[in-house]
Amino acid sequence: MTHPTHPTRPSRDPLEVGGSVWLQSGTQTLGGAARIALLAAIRETGSITGAAKAVGMSYKAAWDAIDTMNNLAGEPLVVRASGGKGGGGTTLTAPALRLIETFRTIEREHRRFLERAGAAIEGFAADWQLIGRIGMRTSARNQLAGKVTRVTRGAVNDEVELALAGGQAIVAVLTHESTEALGLTPGSDAFALIKASWVLLMADEPARLSARNQLRGTVSRVTRGAVNAEVSLALDESTTVTAVITNQSLDMLALSEGERAVAVFKASSVILGVND
Incomplete structure (x- = not known):
């Protein structure tokens, strides 16, 4: 007869400082990592379908996010061109490109802050548990x-x-x-x-x-x-x-x-x- 095994409690990992960055317009979220990644993917692929696939988002969810960002920004961030001889496509406006670069800059500074904060808490595990x-x-x-x-x-x-x-x-x-x-x-x-x-x-x-x-x-x-x-x-x-x-x-x-x-x-x- 075999005896059932019970799960053991995993060992605790070292303490780390984490966080995320997002941009707001009033009380509404304009863009976080997911939406900025969607904009960046549109810039790379020139396609809503391709961008949605690249970030693991459904086509509908991608368009919902774009509509929300356009509405909150007060100006178009994403423009969809109609089909023609060269076919249709999706492009970003200048404000959208600036938004991506701004977010990336803030993200880099945020990462540096987390690294400094992480170094500061070394040896203070008991305090963080408290x-x-x-x-x-x-x-x-x-x-x-x-x-x-x-x-x-x-x-x-x-x-x-x-x-x-x-x-x-x-x-x-x-x-x-x-x-x-x-x-x-x-x-x-x-x-x-x-x-x-x-x-x-x-x-x-x-x-x-x-x-x-x-x-x-x-x-x-x-x-x-x-x-x-x-x-x-x-x-x-x-x-x-x-x-x-x-x-x-x-x-x-x-x-x-x-x-x-x-x-x-x-x-x-x-x-x-x-x-x-």
């Missing part, structure tokens, strides 16, 4: 970065432990497939997502609970609403966990800024992710 994390947008209120310290394989699911910056740890339960797809192994970086509504708060007193995650900290902020309150718990100088609880629970626990408390949530409530 930029990627802080730029992430998700509905989960709590986004905590850490390092995988342990992966325990079970009969159905895996248990992954993630060490946070301040020394406390989060445990997540996920499928074998998810563990392998994310490339989660001891020493790898990952982040945990936990919705604020999944976090329970309790006074900082010893208790026996079935929930695996119990993070201790100090209340740093309390925002009371009409029905619920948002309570932020500082685990250390850089890590905060936020919970949404009812005002009644807030009053019962007597939670206020500076009080010690424990954030409690199930391992199944933790979503793990990695930066590609």
Whole structure:
């Protein structure tokens, strides 16, 4: 019997700076690399059909692009000659030729800029990974970065432990497939997502609970609403966990800024992710 193989996570390539150039007229795009390439191909082939084929574009898409550029430019860029003794053809006007040369000049300068920027970021991979994390947008209120310290394989699911910056740890339960797809192994970086509504708060007193995650900290902020309150718990100088609880629970626990408390949530409530 053969066992199915699972895809392994590819090794990360070196960081590079990338970008593209396009020209605009107001809020409308006049030409980017694809449209400029189309104009250049028309110049070389003298034919819409030949140019479209050269840039991998359909005949209709090529004419749509030409119409758009002509309209936005406010003057003809492409002129199609009617058939005659020498047959018809397509030519570029002087403004179109200048547009190609202008774009090529900007493109060369842009390439030089990318080369300089690429050289400047050498050795700053960790900073760019951090930029990627802080730029992430998700509905989960709590986004905590850490390092995988342990992966325990079970009969159905895996248990992954993630060490946070301040020394406390989060445990997540996920499928074998998810563990392998994310490339989660001891020493790898990952982040945990936990919705604020999944976090329970309790006074900082010893208790026996079935929930695996119990993070201790100090209340740093309390925002009371009409029905619920948002309570932020500082685990250390850089890590905060936020919970949404009812005002009644807030009053019962007597939670206020500076009080010690424990954030409690199930391992199944933790979503793990990695930066590609």
